[in-house]
Amino acid sequence: MSGTSLDSIDAALVSFECDGPSLLATHSLALPAELKAQILALNSPGANEIEQLAELDPLLGCYFAEAVNQLLNKSGTDKQQITALGSHGQTLRHRPEKGYSLQIGDPNVIAERTGITTVADFRRRDLAAGGQGAPLVPAFHRHCFHSKQHDRVIVNIGGMANLTLLPADPHAEVIGYDTGPGNVLIDSWALEHTGQPFDHDGQWATSGILLPTLLDFYLEEPFFSAAYPKSTGRELFNADWVNTQIKRLHGPVRPKDVQHTLTELTAITLANAIKQHRLSSAEIFLCGGGSHNRFLRQRLSAHLQTEVQTTQALGLDPDWVEACAFAWLAYRTLQKQSGNLVAVTGAAGERILGGIYTA
Ligand SMILES: Nc1ncnc2c1ncn2[C@@H]1O[C@H](COP(=O)(O)OP(=O)(O)O)[C@@H](O)[C@H]1O
Ligand SMILES: [Mg+2]
The missing domain is CATH 3.30.420.40 (ATPase, nucleotide binding domain)
Known part of the structure; x- marks a missing residue:
């Protein structure tokens, strides 16, 4: 989870056994100042945006993966024990009235670098169904x-x-x-x-x-x-x-x-x-x-x-509710269950959210 505050990347290890959630371990990785500045710059219109966005997308994927790998090290958890990882993505522009929400942090990179099945891109299916794509918590x-x-x-x-x-x-x-x-x-x-x-x-x-x-x-x-x-x-x-x-x-x-x-x-x-x-x-x-x-x-x-x-x-x-929420949304996706609420986002119906990037 990395929100609009850009304070840190928050990784939570969550179990949904017995209906859960139980929060087993947590780790925050501070965003380096330079990276934060690059993200902030892309939050408003500027020159050469496509190039900068394209570069930042996999780079941020690396940081998200790093946060997860550090969490696993710290908690002594083997990646084989992890069913999946849910990534919110870093929002650059959210304009639901125009039908889009742009979030980066390439999930291909996360799956590759963690060796864990990654679920990401939660908003866009809801947007495609006419919803706001947010909030999803x-x-x-x-x-x-x-x-x-x-x-x-x-x-x-x-x-x-x-x-x-x-x-x-x-x-x-x-x-x-x-x-x-x-x-x-x-x-x-x-x-x-x-x-x-x-x-x-x-x-x-x-x-x-x-x-x-x-x-x-x-x-x-x-x-x-x-x-x-x-x-x-x-x-x-x-x-x-x-x-x-x-x-x-x-x-x-x-x-x-x-x-x-x-x-x-x-x-x-x-x-x-x-x-x-x-x-x-x-x-x-x-x-x-x-x-x-x-x-x-x-x-x-x-x-x-x-x-x-x-x-x-x-x-x-x-401090960990939102990170837990995206673990739960990943869990829902893998269970082929919906993650949005129609009364909240205004989508035409409940939808299974996100894309799955297999380990
Ligand atoms: N002790 C504190 N006093 C005041 N504000 C705090 C404190 N600790 C955290 N915050 C606020 O919480 C923000 C981070 O909140 P967070 O839930 O992570 O937001 P986001 O999801 O946007 O990243 C910080 O930027 C800061 O504004
Ligand atoms: Mg935060």
Whole structure:
């Protein structure tokens, strides 16, 4: 798994025996700064893109394979014990409205270098069926976190934020969609103004104050009020998007106040999305790296007027939910079972996702 945050490649060893999942071992491989810069450059239009993309595709496949091989070494696992590997791919452009989502990290290379059957390219079958191709984690959230006693909301705060509504009623539809930015804006603002890749525990944001006019400008973004199914990425939520609204203030701003406001933006857009579904007594569980941002968590809790926990309370480490989800999606593919939820992606039907690259 490597998400929009570009913080690391996360490899999880997961067992689905006895219905699972049980998380057996984990390993994170940091993306080298140069590679991160190359990926970021390809996230927006530029010169000589085809050549750069073509080169980066197998190179990233090597890194994904390396993350897996290191995980196996570290955990003393023989590759013969592994049924398959699921690779999310690194997203370069996600434009479901145009029918595509471009993800790289060549699965041929991964299969070759690990000697493990690789399942990848999960989004495009859903896109071909008219869906958004994302988010794909909600089916996994339902599999692991559904409760017959309580309505639950699973909130994944990665680079982008997405939620999954799990009504206790087993006949009620499971809804899930991207709510907008998760960490991506607060990360890039922190990097630009503090040199740090992220705002540890939200401490810098806490030192600033809310800029209410700026928050209102941000909230004018049509994506926030658009009906689901919806999904998004860096092509919308990026530094330009942040700066365009700051310019409308026609005056100096303190960077820490912008950080506070951007963190509030993630919290309020998530809270507004959750509130519109009127699951007033739902239990809220966070996962993804943003679940460590204490200020963000406090603000979300304040808006929802309820306690928010992490998926640790449900037995799965919040940092590893998404990686486990793609192991599970690979498992589903090999079982010839669907991985998408129609109510989430808007596809014409449930589909077996991904391509299989045999060991
Ligand atoms: N202690 C922390 N405090 C604040 N933010 C954190 C902390 N730990 C991780 N994060 C955030 O989590 C992000 C990584 O989250 P992740 O779930 O891996 O997202 P993605 O799926 O986009 O890679 C980091 O970029 C950072 O913004
Ligand atoms: Mg990550």
